[in-house]
Amino acid sequence: MLEIKDLRFSVQETDQSGQEINKEIIKGITYTFEQGKFYAITGPNGSGKTTLGKLIMGIYQPTGGSILLGGKNITNLSITERARMGLAFSFQHPARFKGMTFRDLLAIAAGTDDENALVSILTRVGLCSLDFLDKEVGAKLSGGEIKKVELATTIARNPRVAIYDEPDTGIDLWTIGPMVELLKKEQHEHNTTTIVVSHNEKFLEAADEVILIKDGQIAQTGPMAALLPLLQDLDFCSWKNICEGEYDVRCHR
Amino acid sequence: MLDAIDKELLKAVADLESIPKGAYNIRKNGRLLSREVTANIDIETNEDGTGIDIIVKPGTVNESVHIPVILSQADLFDVVKNRFVIGEGSDVTIIAGCGIHCGSDKPEGHAGVHEFYIKKNAKVKYVEKHYATGPGTGRRTLNPVTKVFIEENGHAEMELTQLGGVDEARRINEATLGPNASLLITERVMTDGEQQAVSENKIILEGRDCKAELISRSVIKDNSKQDFYATLEAREKCYGHLECDAIVMGNGTNETVPALRSLHPDAELTHEAAIGKIANDQLMKLMSLGMDYDEAVNHIIRGFLK
Numbered sequence: 001m002l003e004i005k006d007l008r009f010s011v012q013e014t015d016q017s018g019q020e021i022n023k024e025i026i027k028g029i030t031y032t033f034e035q036g037k038f039y040a041i042t043g044p045n046g047s048g049k050t051t052l053g054k055l056i057m058g059i060y061q062p063t064g065g066s067i068l069l070g071g072k073n074i075t076n077l078s079i080t081e082r083a084r085m086g087l088a089f090s091f092q093h094p095a096r097f098k099g100m101t102f103r104d105l106l107a108i109a110a111g112t113d114d115e116n117a118l119v120s121i122l123t124r125v126g127l128c129s130l131d132f133l134d135k136e137v138g139a140k141l142s143g144g145e146i147k148k149v150e151l152a153t154t155i156a157r158n159p160r161v162a163i164y165d166e167p168d169t170g171i172d173l174w175t176i177g178p179m180v181e182l183l184k185k186e187q188h189e190h191n192t193t194t195i196v197v198s199h200n201e202k203f204l205e206a207a208d209e210v211i212l213i214k215d216g217q218i219a220q221t222g223p224m225a226a227l228l229p230l231l232q233d234l235d236f237c238s239w240k241n242i243c244e245g246e247y248d249v250r251c252h253r
Numbered sequence: 254m255l256d257a258i259d260k261e262l263l264k265a266v267a268d269l270e271s272i273p274k275g276a277y278n279i280r281k282n283g284r285l286l287s288r289e290v291t292a293n294i295d296i297e298t299n300e301d302g303t304g305i306d307i308i309v310k311p312g313t314v315n316e317s318v319h320i321p322v323i324l325s326q327a328d329l330f331d332v333v334k335n336r337f338v339i340g341e342g343s344d345v346t347i348i349a350g351c352g353i354h355c356g357s358d359k360p361e362g363h364a365g366v367h368e369f370y371i372k373k374n375a376k377v378k379y380v381e382k383h384y385a386t387g388p389g390t391g392r393r394t395l396n397p398v399t400k401v402f403i404e405e406n407g408h409a410e411m412e413l414t415q416l417g418g419v420d421e422a423r424r425i426n427e428a429t430l431g432p433n434a435s436l437l438i439t440e441r442v443m444t445d446g447e448q449q450a451v452s453e454n455k456i457i458l459e460g461r462d463c464k465a466e467l468i469s470r471s472v473i474k475d476n477s478k479q480d481f482y483a484t485l486e487a488r489e490k491c492y493g494h495l496e497c498d499a500i501v502m503g504n505g506t507n508e509t510v511p512a513l514r515s516l517h518p519d520a521e522l523t524h525e526a527a528i529g530k531i532a533n534d535q536l537m538k539l540m541s542l543g544m545d546y547d548e549a550v551n552h553i554i555r556g557f558l559k
Binding site for chain 2: 057059078079080083084088089091093094095096097098099100104105108109111153157
């Protein structure tokens with residue numbers, strides 16, 4: 001349904017000696033996502049997980065390979081065109097807008113400003129406070145609130161494929177469970193192909209298929225249970241050499 | 254009495270489709286066009302004939318005054334000095350604004366000097382819009398001066414907007430606040446082409462526990478230029494905040510100079526200032542919701558200036 005073929009992405013960087021080098025971030029990924037399934041993309045920091053999601057949405061342009069949605073080649077389409085074809089992307093660090101309210105954003109996402117339609121989306125995503133609609137999506141929203149706005153605008157698109165980049169960033173521990181439930185419900189009720197980029201084991205457990213990315217390539221795919229030994233072995237944190245271990249409250253991540 | 258051009262200008266600057274209800278004074282091409290007073294709000298031409306005095310009786314609530322100025326006469330620079338006395342305990346809305354229609358290559362302009370005396374416990378909302386249009390190439394200038402004196406426990410909220418067509422603007426806002434008084438000024442200016450706008454602001458926080466906030470939103474398109482200067486001076490225990498944001502599009506230039514001057518140890522003054530292009534993450538977000546690039550830009554600008 002969503003096919004990526006030998007997808008590559010590299011950037012120009014300057015190394016320590018001042019020389020321009022070509023750094024390859026995604027090194028030829030081939031994978032087919034099936035309609036209505038739940039995928040979790042995981043892997044160590046800097047492995048290319050988020051980049052892969054952004055390449056699918058068109059936020060980055062690949063330097064090689066192709067992306068097909070329902071058999072149609074979308075590799076050179078803009079973000080807008082992909083959005084109109086049913087792709088949606090939930091940003092890890094959502095944009096904040098001066099002078100724009102949650103209602104404005106939700107109306108754009110849903111394509112209607114009808115009060116009843118907006119309220120039914122709120123109900124669908126489990127936000128019960130109507131006052132919230134007229135809050136500015138600005139600097140005053142908390143990290144958790146802005147992520148809820150992001151989630152709601154993504155779901156309001158009724159996407160065929162929804163990509164969530166680290167949806168639990170800034171969300172308290174108690175909200176992650178309901179969030180997983182919500183994405184599962186969307187998957188089942190709307191047959192949404194759901195792709196979650198995450199380290200969180202709750203999302204990995206919920207996934208039909210976990211895709212482990214390491215060093216810009218797919219290292220392994222399969223259900224969480226099958227990947228567990230590999231995941232446990234994996235050095236998730238690239239800061240470990242400077243911090244005191246996994247229980248250090250001053251974790252540099 | 255109102256021709257098509259007058260109606261267009263009145264709609265733009267005062268949201269008026271026709272003659273308003275309540276008190277009003279419409280000035281056209283430097284002369285009085287029509288006026289209406291009410292039992293509580295009096296409007297009189299001032300002694301030296303340079304403008305009007307608007308006197309709101311103490312205790313007047315839920316009333317409004319419209320005082321638009323429209324200009325469509327070539328080579329006219331209209332200067333007007335208006336004085337507003339807002340009586341104790343009243344709560345009123347004042348809608349002002351100036352619309353210029355330029356039909357020739359001759360310049361047209363308006364300078365409105367507005368002085369507000371807001372008495373004890375009075376509340377006023379002041380909305381001022383500036384707009385210029387027309388097929389002519391004459392230079393359109395608008396130089397508003399707003400001076401506000403707020404007595405104890407008084408409150409003023411001022412929305413000052415210039416949304417297009419004005420070639421040159423020098424905007425001056427000054428305010429002095431008494432004890433427990435509060436002031437919120439929101440200024441929005443959009444320039445394009447070769448337009449220039451300067452905004453100079455000085456707010457003196459004189460009374461104990463007074464509060465002032467000045468928010469400036471600028472959109473600077475093409476080769477236009479906007480400069481913003483603001484000083485908050487605290488003379489008592491008080492609170493003041495300046496927020497100035499400019500979005501630059503094209504080759505626009507901007508200088509923003511916020512200044513805080515504290516003359517009292519218990520004063521609390523803050524400011525934030527930012528100049529930059531439209532944030533990329535905002536564009537990406539709106540495009541990921543199905544908008545194209547231009548729609549996204551327009552939407553962000555409209556929200557920013559709302």
